[in-house]
Amino acid sequence: MTEITFAVLGTGGIGRRTLEVSQHADGLVPVAACDRNGIAVDHDGLDVDELLAATEGNVAGDGRGDTAGPDAATDGGVEASGTGGGVKQTGDGAGVVASEQGEPTDTPIDDVIAESEPIDAVLIALPNLEHDFIPRIADRFVDAGYAGVLVDVLKRSRVIDMLDERAETFEDAGITFVCGAGATPGFLTGAAALAAQSFVEVQEVDIWWGVGLKSGYEDNRGTVREDIAHLDGYDVETARSLSKDEIEDLVEEHDGVLEFHDMEHADDVLLERAGICDADDVSVGGILDVRSDEKPTTTTVSVTGTTFDGETATNTFQLDDDTSMAANVNGPALGYMKAGVMRHRVGDDGVYGPAELMPRF
Ligand code: IKT
Secondary structure (H helix, E strand, O other): OOOEEEEEEOOOHHHHHHHHHHOOOOOEEEEEEEOOOEEEEOOOOOOHHHHHHHHOOOOOOOOOOOOOOOOOOOOOOOOOOOOHHHOOOOOOOOHHHHOOOEEEOOOHHHHHHHHOOOOOEEEEOOOOOOOOHHHHHHHHHHHOOOOOEEEEOOOOHHHHHHHHOOHHHHHHHOOEEEOOOEOOOEHHHHHHHHHHHHOOEEEEEEEEEEEEOOOOOHHHHHHHHHHHOOOOOOOHHHHHHOOHHHHHHHHHHOOOEEEEOOOOOOHHHHHHHOOOOOHHHEEEEEEEEOOOOOOOOOOEEEEEEEOOOOOEEEEEEEOOOOOOHHHHHHHHHHHHHHHHHHHHHOOOOEEEOOOOOOOOO
């Protein structure tokens, strides 16, 4: 496979770790990265070590202490809608501009789009607290005439429909969009699709994850905020409006361990659209421990189904407790990116989910 050049929108936890992991993968060349204040571009390949070192502990957040990356309110092209995108930045870190490769800008996403014509793939590593945020970013790539691969690590089921509505537009534009390409949805959805192969009918898919995030907590505040939206008594709006201190209080109340059930994660609709089971038969939950790096529970995908010869059985897929969330989100994001580029190169554009593509190593 020839080299793949890619850009990362957002240098929060996911964006940063994706850049780092890409240094260990064959044939991937990061050529652009941005956060809300700046952009770094080098079509021959970014110096990732320098970029990460310069921005370590110095990520341009969203004014709430998150490490969220560029934001609709600040990049000049997307209208803030009075939601998370409308939070004015207070600048809790210089971010990309602290790197010698970085340039300040008020329009980071537009600047990446302007550079994107020769770039094979763009990873949208932005928190999706506004449901239509990622679809609207995609619209801007379409409008700019980009013909390549867009990959996201979105979580929420309802976003998939918004992308599906755009499938024809993507096909016409020559865009291959790989959605939900993190861990769940993503890696674990793909594992469920593989585990389902023993069966002629799937009754139930249960995804149960464990994450220990002590050392990664600072880097992943955006993800933690997204998770809080799934707790009883919270939703996207309330989670978005929580201050950093309120989140700390919540974490304290739970002794650092948050347990989630029936999360609205797109594994359900992505398994349904791949024909594996009904969305209603998929459940996603897990435990997040922000005070330990040990996983509080073993990440397990259980797929229960009936075989052609009438047996009912459960196939399971487990991640080793020694693999980190960073490994299990960013490795697959890059693997799915490679798979998307292969599709794109043979002209298979449109929208793909992680149960329809085998990520490339
Ligand atoms: C995600 O980023 O895909 C979702 C997060 C869970 C990651 C599971 C990783 C499992 C593991 O490392 O064992 C969370 C819901 N934000």
